[in-house]
Amino acid sequence: xxxxxxxxxxxxxxxxxxxxxxxxxxxxxxxxxxxxxxxxxxxxxxxxxxxxxxxxxxxxxxxxxxxxxxxxxxxxxxxxxxxxxxxxxxxxxxxxxxxxxxxxxxxxxxxxxxxxxxxxxxxxxxxxxxxxxxxxx
Amino acid sequence: xxxxxxxxxxxxxxxxxxxxxxxxxxxxxxxxxxxxxxxxxxxxxxxxxxxxxxxxxxxxxxxxxxxxxxxxxxxxxxxxxxxxxxxxxxxxxxxxxxxxxxxxxxxxx
Numbered sequence: 001x002x003x004x005x006x007x008x009x010x011x012x013x014x015x016x017x018x019x020x021x022x023x024x025x026x027x028x029x030x031x032x033x034x035x036x037x038x039x040x041x042x043x044x045x046x047x048x049x050x051x052x053x054x055x056x057x058x059x060x061x062x063x064x065x066x067x068x069x070x071x072x073x074x075x076x077x078x079x080x081x082x083x084x085x086x087x088x089x090x091x092x093x094x095x096x097x098x099x100x101x102x103x104x105x106x107x108x109x110x111x112x113x114x115x116x117x118x119x120x121x122x123x124x125x126x127x128x129x130x131x132x133x134x135x136x137x
Numbered sequence: 138x139x140x141x142x143x144x145x146x147x148x149x150x151x152x153x154x155x156x157x158x159x160x161x162x163x164x165x166x167x168x169x170x171x172x173x174x175x176x177x178x179x180x181x182x183x184x185x186x187x188x189x190x191x192x193x194x195x196x197x198x199x200x201x202x203x204x205x206x207x208x209x210x211x212x213x214x215x216x217x218x219x220x221x222x223x224x225x226x227x228x229x230x231x232x233x234x235x236x237x238x239x240x241x242x243x244x245x246x
Contacts, residue, residue: 016157018189036220043191047159059195095233099203104196107228111192114227
């Protein structure tokens, strides 16, 4: 089973992305807590693509493709911009230090890495692609 | 996302309704940036209708927590849905922030 969505690079479209992922998973008897975790991982990656990789340029777009084979969920998120986005290698955030510094960001990719079984970023035809996978136990 | 502020004598009750993400976090951040916030003894955050939170939403609380503590303002969350609490838990924020089940416990915290 597969479903696809294309959005313009605006953070206003994050709600549409979450509704799309929720709708896809809720048809497959996935527990609500697990649905929320997958929705969160996709939301974080798409927000990074929109804000950091594409500077909220609404002329650019992002393609999502969700696939389930058995209980194996595979998600591909690809942008149309020509800036290659590679998040920094995963480092566990030092939250007491973040609090002390009054820091707002730096937790999104840490969450994605904790929520999904596998997270990969690569380039294809000069565009950034993120592949997420998770076993829907 | 809707944020409703209900001030009382020594505390400010913030009711969050909807999904707190990279788009709506700006709205909550505006509320936390209001100077009169530091005049309260407590900020009580009612999460009963908060159905989703991303790192951008967590970032609002993290970025203001030290300033609130430095001004002796206690930040307390209550009525948190399991799926929202789970996000705090995954990052270990549940041990760094005050999260209690009910409004009565939040008032007493």
